[in-house]
Amino acid sequence: MATFRALQAASLVEQAYEEIRSAILGGILKPGSAVSEAAIAREMGISRGPLREALRLLEQAGLVVSEPNRGHRVPVFTEEDLEEFASIRLALEGLAIRGALEAADGPERLREIVERMRRASRRGDRAAAVTLDREFHETIVELSGHRRLLTVWNLLRDQIELAVAEISLTYPTLAGRADAHVPLLESMERRDLAGALAALESHIYDSELLQEARRRTGRRDPEPSGGEAEGAGGGAGP
Amino acid sequence: MATFRALQAASLVEQAYEEIRSAILGGILKPGSAVSEAAIAREMGISRGPLREALRLLEQAGLVVSEPNRGHRVPVFTEEDLEEFASIRLALEGLAIRGALEAADGPERLREIVERMRRASRRGDRAAAVTLDREFHETIVELSGHRRLLTVWNLLRDQIELAVAEISLTYPTLAGRADAHVPLLESMERRDLAGALAALESHIYDSELLQEARRRTGRRDPEPSGGEAEGAGGGAGP
DNA sequence: AAGCTGTCAACTGTCGACAGCTTCGGACCG
């Protein structure tokens, strides 16, 4: 068992990536605002080369958008984008749950996170609650042991977080955040795949935020006719 | 009616990206071989700056891997990786099918691709068959009208194609490629969601290639108990 | 006054050069 993990001099590209990423997610760089190479490079005291590479990566991750010769900006997301992200999340996390159900210590780890989340929202620590929310879902993906899935999910995560942050600026309070995870958690503790998928779906699709967003845009819930929770549909598995 | 279409100077980064990408997918850069910045820059007659950016993008897309101060290489995939990709594909394309079923001209466009694929394999044009295979699945994703899904899928597509190309070097023939798409196509023509999902699952999971790969590694089919195709991905978006 | 054209500042796109790290091969020593 290793005592120390390998240290690694983070390259300027990685450092710049992280710095800009957290500035965007932290709301320091506001949606729609320009992200100037030259200005940031000056501020960080590095040359533009590494910064350009970092920006290219951020662009591929969806945290900035760019126009040729016009520079980079923080993207502006709409409620429609949230719907798109929600459906992808549902597909990917649904896949993750299947794998996570086979991890012995899965429910235990998840329950602990929910507990911490509950404490955080009880003491009004909004930032911690958001972090724990992300950690909950990330843990499910990790528990699945699916390396590529984790990669893809990570790439989407930041983008989703940014979109949520933008939209949720208008709806300040998200009280029962922790409780929203309980049905999913309990299904997983029962090793109930179908139930967990259904719980995940309503957790993601029927979140306060999306509900509110739909209300604002005056759209109806998607698929009013089609079976919505057929979660464990075609049991045609081999 | 405009007479001229907008011109756009393709940046060296994009050109280099495309060039290297097709060299990797085309097998000119072999799995495991080094991808040297300096050498390629010399060959292309450009400086290393744009090339580095292109390589960073390729890295994020999974077409090259890099170690700090050690340079870049074409990754070597295993049969296990194929399983991972298959499950992600299934989740994402399952989501795509829901949206694609609402596109009026969907089945028509897909049927035409299958026809061309059939003709291609009849005349032994392997390259065309592979391209059409990819086009078939890409069309499904496009038909869904889900922009983010298309982005994510595109990012994975190259990686999957590379993995398949590497593994399939050992199994040269893939005869009935076109026919493998027929059950899925027919389910979609009947607007049968459950059937289409099941067909997609067996198309992806029971492909000749994966079967053979499993045989070689001596592993059993994954998840002998659980249903695999009820892909979470609930109500499709608008 | 309206529209077009010329100019300008700021920015991105690209380049060549230097510094540090890694690797490989040969010289040296036991």
Added chain:
DNA sequence: CGGTCCGAAGCTGTCGACAGTTGACAGCTT
């Protein structure tokens, strides 16, 4: 003869500078 040390070569990581493009503004023409 084998192991170790050292230096050269090649590579990546980074930098500062130059060229090309863009959008805005001022000035001219009709």
